[in-house]
Each structure stands twice: as structure tokens, then as C-alpha cells.
Amino acid sequence: MDRAAFENLDDPKRVIKKLQFSHKEMEEKIQKLAKLLNGADINLPEWIFSKTMRSARIKFCDYSITRVIIILGKLGNWRRVIQVIEWLQKRERFKSHKLRHIYTAALDALGKSRRPVEALNIFHAMQQHMSSYPDLVAYHSIAVTLGQAGHMKELFDVIDIMRSPPKKKFKTGVLENWDPRLEPDIVVYHAVLNACVRRKQWEGAFWVLQQLKEKGQQPSATTYGLVMEVMFSCGKYNLVHEFFRKLQKSFIPNSLTYRVLVNTLWKEGKTDEAILAVQEMEIRGIVGSASLYYDLARCLCAAGRSHEALKQIDKICKVANKPLVVTYTGLMQASLDSGNIQDGAYIFEKMKEICTPNLVTCNIMLKAYLEHGMFQEAKALFEQMSENANHLRRNSDYKMLVVPDTYTFNTMLDACVAEKRWDYFDDVYQRMLYRGYHFNPKRHLRMILEASKAGKERPLEITWKHLTDTDRIPSAPLIKERFCAKLEKDDYVAALTCITNNPPQDLQPFSKSSWLNLFKENSQRFQTDTIVRLMNEASNIVSNSSLPNPTLEYLMQSCKEFLFATDLSAADTDSLKNVFTVESQLVIANSR
CATH class of the missing domain: 1.25.40.10 (Tetratricopeptide repeat domain)
Known part of the structure; x- marks a missing residue:
């Protein structure tokens, strides 16, 4: 009786108590862990993810894992839900008694995030183990998700799985009569109707009604409502009225x-x-x-x-x-x-009297004004939005003031080009770059070229400066247009600078034929003596350079051919002798 095993345990100081968390403390730790996972980088390495999970210092059981998944699902972080499931699958020491509940919570989270493919993968994973094999709640969840997404074929596959025995044989043990087969209920059939709405398959609605009739089930008011939605989406308006009358008879x-x-x-x-x-x-x-x-x-x-x-x-x-x-x-x-x-x-x-229009509203109205030829009204709205941008002082101002975005600027630029309002185009384009929106070649290049040909050179110049400041290489059409604009002003030195300062990697747009076509298309913009001086300057650059310059050589050849097709004065002919000398030297050098 003196041995320690027989000592009196009435003394509370001798009793070793295991530390336990209250339910409130456990919930706080779970909430903290879920928020930590939600805020972490999605590409988190696996070992850091495991470290983060262990840092919560909670016992991972069915309840805690399910709660984490539910919270992540409410936050819309479906990727992290999948990561938690994958982490759980790799933990061999994790003993789950309600694994089906964890997977079902994941199905629900993925369904609310509209991720039918990922939910279907989880559903297939559930069929691999007896402890996680889908029950009616899981079937409801996956059916609703697939129905809302319109995945008709996959939904019928789920119904077949629901009615069939498991493909994989499990060791049932004492549960010899275990039979997971189930018959679809009204929830599953409603999911089919939802899929019919998305797929616009009115035949599926009659199939659902036939199935309910065979099973002796009476369609509910919701069933008739969904059938009406199917008929409406398919344009069967007469059937909508017919089913509405049927609905009124019973509900x-x-x-x-x-x-x-x-x-x-x-x-x-x-x-x-x-x-x-x-x-x-x-x-x-x-x-x-x-x-x-x-x-x-x-x-x-x-x-x-x-x-x-x-x-x-x-x-x-x-x-x-x-x-x-x-x-x-x-x-x-x-x-x-x-x-x-x-x-x-x-x-x-009227909306302005009740609430402040947002950016989407203003952009819709701006587009509508322009589509109906109301340019002045669109201009007034745009000026108002631009004025709001000048009054921004803090981040909270964005909630009250609507300022133009890239869609706003592009809409106004398109309208200016269509209306040939080049002065206002120049103004709007400058504001766009000033507000931090970049030049987009696919969208703005055509506009810049048209404005330049219409006599507005400033958009071209500020685009050129914008590209230079951001270390971007101008495209070939932009280089050629600036070349023509400088040449039109008899500034042949600046025209050549466009080429020499931006040597092209692709010579195809700067071949001899390309240059010749450029001169022919813009012949009304150039003076003959300007082309002659351009050739002289190009020949000087080539002769003073130790490296070959194919772009300038093609330019000189195209200029020569273009000038021979025009009437040259005696002075212009004499000035070309220097160019011919340089060409002869180039031919000899290339032959070596």
C-alpha cells in the first residue's frame, strides 16, 4: 500500500492534468490559422505550408480540419481548400473517424466558388475509400455544383454512380450489408433542371418530370418554377404559361x-x-x-x-x-x-440625385452618347470625370469621385478619330499618358498614324518620348511615320536619326522595296531636293562608319530609284555624284 501506484489521489496536487483548450480558445486558434492561410502566397512551398499548419498548435482532428475548410470556403479561397486536402492526404498519422465530412465540406466550398472541375476531382477521390465514400449530402453538393455550371454529362455520370455499387471493393468487416447505393431525390433533379437552363435543353425538363412521375413523387412549386426557367431560356414562352397554370392548380x-x-x-x-x-x-x-x-x-x-x-x-x-x-x-x-x-x-x-454614379455607369453613358452621335454630351461627361481626377487627395476620395480609366480614354480616342477631331484627340491622348496609362500598339498605333497624316504631329512626338522614357523600342510603322513627318519639314537629319538611334532587328520592314513603297505613297509630302539631301547625309553616315548599315544602304538605293523616276534639276544631279561614289565603294567592298 506504500507504493506510488496505490497512493491516495484525493489530493489534487498529485493529479497530473492534461492541458486542454476550451471550445472558444480552439475556435480562435482555428480562425487565426484560416486567416493566416488565406493571406499567404498561393505558391507557398509544401514545407512552409506544413510549418504554417503546425504553428497553430492545435490538435488536427475531423472537427478542426472541417472548420478550417469551411472558413476558407467562406473567404472564397478554393485553392487553399485543395491544398489543405492534399496536405491531409499525405499525413499518414492522421486518424480520421469522419473523413467523409471533411471532403463534403471541401465540396461545398468549391461549389460556392463555382469550381465544378475541382469539386468533381474531390468527388472522385471520395470514392477511393470506404470511410469517405459519398453519402446523400455529398451527392447533393456535387449535383448542385455541376447543375449550376451546366455540366450535364458529368451530372448524369454522378447519378449513375449514385445508383451503382462501388467500383472498388472495400473490406467491409462487420458492416457486411453495407450498401451505399442511393436513388436521386428532388434536390438532384432540381440540379438537372438548373443544368438544362444553362444548356438550353428543354427535353431534359420533361425527362425530370417523367422520372418524378415514375417514382410517384409530386413536383413541388420549386420544380415547376425551374421548369418554367428552362422553357424561358429555350424561348418556349407558350410552355412557360402552360406550366404556370399547372403550378397554380396545386401550389x-x-x-x-x-x-x-x-x-x-x-x-x-x-x-x-x-x-x-x-x-x-x-x-x-x-x-x-x-x-x-x-x-x-x-x-x-x-x-x-x-x-x-x-x-x-x-x-x-x-x-x-x-x-x-x-x-x-x-x-x-x-x-x-x-x-x-x-x-x-x-x-x-435622376441617379445623381440619389446616389453617385460609379465608373461603370459613366462609361456606359459615355459610350451611349457617342453611339448616338452626341459628341458634345460625351465630351462634357468626360471633362467632368477628368476634373474629378484633379481633386483626388486621398484614397477615400476614389469612393466619391469617378475618374477616367483606360476604357474611358480609349472610348474618347476612338470617337475623336471617327469624328476627325484631331485637336481634341491630341488633348485626350496627352491626358491618358499623364494619368499613367501606357501606349498600346494594338489599340493606339493606328490612331497616332492617322493623326500624324492629318497634320497633328504632337501625338507622334509624345508617343516617341514616352517609348524612349520607358525603354521600349518603337515599332516599324511608328519609325517610318516619324521619318516621313521629319522629312516633310525638310529636317532630313532628324529623319535619319529615327533610324540610326533605333537600329531595327528585323530588316524586312526596311528593305529596298519597303522604302520605295513608302516614298511613292507619301510623294506629295516630300520635296525632291529634300530627298537629295537625305541621300547625301545617308551616304556620309555610311562612308564614315566602319560597320555595314543595311538599312541605310536600302534607303539610298530606294531614294536613287525614286529620284530617277522624277525630273531632276542639274544641281540635284551634281549633288548625287557623291552618293554614286559611295555606292560604288559599297559594291566593291561587298564583292570582296
Whole structure:
């Protein structure tokens, strides 16, 4: 009895207690770990990721892993969810009793992030182990994800897996009668209907109704609503009305059902009937959703009844979650899509009284003005946005002031080119570069060339300086246009500098034939004596250089051929003798 094993344990000081965390402390550690993982670099090496997981100093069990995945899913970090699953799969010491729950949480997170392919990979991984084999909750999750993405074939594959025994044989042990086969329920069939909406396959809706009939299941109000959506997406408007009548016989239509009906009447051009349908819904005491009133308002805008549409704003505000600016922008866009620029402008002005238009709204209105030939109105809007940029003092100002972006500048530049307003084009282009937006050859090169040929050389010059300051090499068309612009002013030295300071790597755009075509196309811009002096200067550069310069040699040859096709004065003929001497020397040097 004196041995330690038989000592009295009533004394609390002799009892060794294991440190335990309360549920609150555990949750705080999990939250901290999830936020740490969410903020880390996505290309985190595996060993650093493992170190980060261990730094949480928590016991990784089914609950803690599931909670981390759920939090990451809410944060939208689906890549990190997959990384946690991969890390879990490599931990041989991890003993899970509810591995299926962890995978199902990952399926849900990937579904909310609209990642159907990754979710399908997780689903296939679940079928490899008995402890993680999908149950009804997992089937619901993957079916909804695939249905929302419109992956019809993959969804039917999941239904086949659901009805079939496992392809892999498991050691069931005491669970000899284990049978994971399940029959699709209403949730799975609704997922099929969602896929039919995306794929616009109205036959699939009738297949779902047939399956429910064979199983003795009555379609719900949601089922009929989804069937109506399928028919609407396929343009079967008569069937939308038919299923709406069937729905009314057994159920009370909900707000989403009325929304499909309103959109159908909108497409049929029956605006008054759409208003009556919503009034009938309100009489029945059904609370309309924000999307219903929003679609009704857009229907009215498309019909040119913007004043009535704005009256729906109060109803939208009572149930809406989205900012008002989004609602107004949608109404404005509906008016513009119907070709009603006046109503669109009216809504835009009314919007300013309630909320501040955002950049998307202003860009839509700017584009609409220009498409309808209202250049002065577009110019006024652009000037207002540019003026806002001068009042930016802190980051919070961006929430209140709308300033031009690259789309705004490009839209105005396109309009200036189309209207041949080169003075304003020059002004807008300078502002774009000043605001930090770069020259884009695919978008701006054509504009710069047209402006230069129209007599506006400044855009070309500031583009050249912009490229030089940013260590970018000008393209061949830009070099040639600046060459022609300098030559037009009889500044042949500066014209040659365009070539000598930017020696081309590709000689094809600067071949003899290319130079000759350039001279012929721009012959009205040059004086004959200017070409002669250009040849003389080019010959001097070539003769004083120890290295060959194919670009200048091709230039001299094309100039010679171009001049021989014109009438030269005696003075010009004498000045060319020096050039011919240089050419002879080049021929002898090349023959050696």
C-alpha cells in the first residue's frame, strides 16, 4: 500500500492534468490559422505550408480540419481548400473517424466558388475509400455544383454512380450489408433542371418530370418554377404559361416564379400584362423579391416608360441587398439597349440625385452618347470625370469621385478619330499618358498614324518620348511615320536619326522595296531636293562608319530609284555624284 501506484489521489496536487483548450480558445486558434492561410502566397512551398499548419498548435482532428475548410470556403479561397486536402492526404498519422465530412465540406466550398472541375476531382477521390465514400449530402453538393455550371454529362455520370455499387471493393468487416447505393431525390433533379437552363435543353425538363412521375413523387412549386426557367431560356414562352397554370392548380406561386413570368411577358412585348401579374402577386400577399421588381423596372425601361420604372425603386429598396447604383445602372442599360438614349440620359441624371454614379455607369453613358452621335454630351461627361481626377487627395476620395480609366480614354480616342477631331484627340491622348496609362500598339498605333497624316504631329512626338522614357523600342510603322513627318519639314537629319538611334532587328520592314513603297505613297509630302539631301547625309553616315548599315544602304538605293523616276534639276544631279561614289565603294567592298 506504500507504493506510488496505490497512493491516495484525493489530493489534487498529485493529479497530473492534461492541458486542454476550451471550445472558444480552439475556435480562435482555428480562425487565426484560416486567416493566416488565406493571406499567404498561393505558391507557398509544401514545407512552409506544413510549418504554417503546425504553428497553430492545435490538435488536427475531423472537427478542426472541417472548420478550417469551411472558413476558407467562406473567404472564397478554393485553392487553399485543395491544398489543405492534399496536405491531409499525405499525413499518414492522421486518424480520421469522419473523413467523409471533411471532403463534403471541401465540396461545398468549391461549389460556392463555382469550381465544378475541382469539386468533381474531390468527388472522385471520395470514392477511393470506404470511410469517405459519398453519402446523400455529398451527392447533393456535387449535383448542385455541376447543375449550376451546366455540366450535364458529368451530372448524369454522378447519378449513375449514385445508383451503382462501388467500383472498388472495400473490406467491409462487420458492416457486411453495407450498401451505399442511393436513388436521386428532388434536390438532384432540381440540379438537372438548373443544368438544362444553362444548356438550353428543354427535353431534359420533361425527362425530370417523367422520372418524378415514375417514382410517384409530386413536383413541388420549386420544380415547376425551374421548369418554367428552362422553357424561358429555350424561348418556349407558350410552355412557360402552360406550366404556370399547372403550378397554380396545386401550389401558390412564389416570387421567383412570378419573376420568370414577368421576364417572359417582357420578351413577348406584353408590358401591361407584366404589370398586372405583379399586381396579382401583391394582392395574394406574396412578398416580391428585389430581382422581380428590378426585372419589371427594366421591362418598363425597355418599353420607353422610364418614369414608371423609377417608381419601382422604392419597392426594390425594401428588399434589396445590392447598392442602388447597380439598380440604376441596370435600368439605364435596359433603356439604352432598346435604343432609347433620352430615357437612358434621364435615368442617369435622376441617379445623381440619389446616389453617385460609379465608373461603370459613366462609361456606359459615355459610350451611349457617342453611339448616338452626341459628341458634345460625351465630351462634357468626360471633362467632368477628368476634373474629378484633379481633386483626388486621398484614397477615400476614389469612393466619391469617378475618374477616367483606360476604357474611358480609349472610348474618347476612338470617337475623336471617327469624328476627325484631331485637336481634341491630341488633348485626350496627352491626358491618358499623364494619368499613367501606357501606349498600346494594338489599340493606339493606328490612331497616332492617322493623326500624324492629318497634320497633328504632337501625338507622334509624345508617343516617341514616352517609348524612349520607358525603354521600349518603337515599332516599324511608328519609325517610318516619324521619318516621313521629319522629312516633310525638310529636317532630313532628324529623319535619319529615327533610324540610326533605333537600329531595327528585323530588316524586312526596311528593305529596298519597303522604302520605295513608302516614298511613292507619301510623294506629295516630300520635296525632291529634300530627298537629295537625305541621300547625301545617308551616304556620309555610311562612308564614315566602319560597320555595314543595311538599312541605310536600302534607303539610298530606294531614294536613287525614286529620284530617277522624277525630273531632276542639274544641281540635284551634281549633288548625287557623291552618293554614286559611295555606292560604288559599297559594291566593291561587298564583292570582296
